[in-house]
Amino acid sequence: MVGAGISTPSGIPDFRSPGSGLYSNLLQYNIPYPEAIFELEFFFHNPKPFFTLAKQLYPGNYRPNITHYFFRLLHDKGLLLRLYTQNIDGLERVSGIPVSKLVEAHGTFASATCTVCRRSFPEKDWWADVMMDRVPCCPVCAGIVKPDIVFFGEPLPERFLLHVLDFPMADLLLILGTSLEVEPFASLSEAVGASVPRLLINRDLVGTFAWRPRSRDVVQLGDVVHSVERLVELLGWTKELQDLVQRETRKA
Ligand code: OAD
Numbered sequence: 187m188v189g190a191g192i193s194t195p196s197g198i199p200d201f202r203s204p205g206s207g208l209y210s211n212l213l214q215y216n217i218p219y220p221e222a223i224f225e226l227e228f229f230f231h232n233p234k235p236f237f238t239l240a241k242q243l244y245p246g247n248y249r250p251n252i253t254h255y256f257f258r259l260l261h262d263k264g265l266l267l268r269l270y271t272q273n274i275d276g277l278e279r280v281s282g283i284p285v286s287k288l289v290e291a292h293g294t295f296a297s298a299t300c301t302v303c304r305r306s307f308p309e310k311d312w313w314a315d316v317m318m319d320r321v322p323c324c325p326v327c328a329g330i331v332k333p334d335i336v337f338f339g340e341p342l343p344e345r346f347l348l349h350v351l352d353f354p355m356a357d358l359l360l361i362l363g364t365s366l367e368v369e370p371f372a373s374l375s376e377a378v379g380a381s382v383p384r385l386l387i388n389r390d391l392v393g394t395f396a397w398r399p400r401s402r403d404v405v406q407l408g409d410v411v412h413s414v415e416r417l418v419e420l421l422g423w424t425k426e427l428q429d430l431v432q433r434e435t436r437k438a
Pocket residue numbers: 188189190191192194195200201202203207224272273274292335336337338363364365366367368387388389390392408409410411
């Protein structure tokens with residue numbers, strides 16, 4: 187399970203870190219309060235701030251970091267059951283993890299839907315508008331075309347239901363870079379069996395690790411990149427990960 191904290195080393199601000207988080211840097215977005223940027227009511231009143239954020243997150247503006255590639259390596263080794271992410275930056279896909287291994291719980295910019303007639307649009311149709319600071323509109327009914335990001339109050343993607351099968355099957359739960367504050371995602375942290383070890387890698391002690399710790403919990407507080415490098419070193423995978431990062435960087 188991952189959140190915005192795995193992408194801060196790629197240069198994307200998280201949401202709740204005081205000072206640097208998106209929710210404390212609203213001036214540029216011109217919104218009345220932080221969560222408005224992901225609220226439908228505000229979006230229909232003024233969709234511009236959300237599309238400003240979308241433009242900033244345009245695929246290609248940012249690169250995965252070693253944390254994303256660590257999960258890619260787990261996948262390459264056949265060890266990754268699934269990666270549940272709250273992130274909408276798409277960096278898990280860019281790192282080469284197949285979409286079938288991902289649950290993008292808060293949606294994705296990889297597609298968009300007309301808010302009126304519900305027609306679906308592939309990426310290429312509407313990014314041009316976003317990049318030119320225009321609100322993309324449906325060619326059929328003129329409704330606003332909204333990227334498939336989950337706003338507050340909207341249902342999570344159907345794939346989120348995979349958790350019902352995945353979590354009881356897991357041998358180990360890794361949780362990285364999330365405040366575990368947003369439901370229903372946060373509660374997944376309790377969906378593995380009681381004997382399954384959970385490893386939290388994060389700057390702060392969060393969620394159930396703080397208020398309902400389990401005897402097999404392991405907590406590594408501090409910078410995510412440093413912690414992942416340390417874990418990879420303990421696993422003896424340092425060279426392999428470096429090679430992977432180099433290969434992918436060259437490709438890019
Ligand atoms: P948050 O911003 O709430 O939490 C990020 C966590 O990562 C915090 O605990 C930070 O301390 C930690 N962190 C940040 N940078 C780090 C670093 N370099 N090393 C270690 N830890 C670091 O982000 P999320 O938990 O992902 O919804 O937020 C959940 C949801 O809230 C988001 O998906 C978003 C927002 O509303 C949507 O986008 C729809």
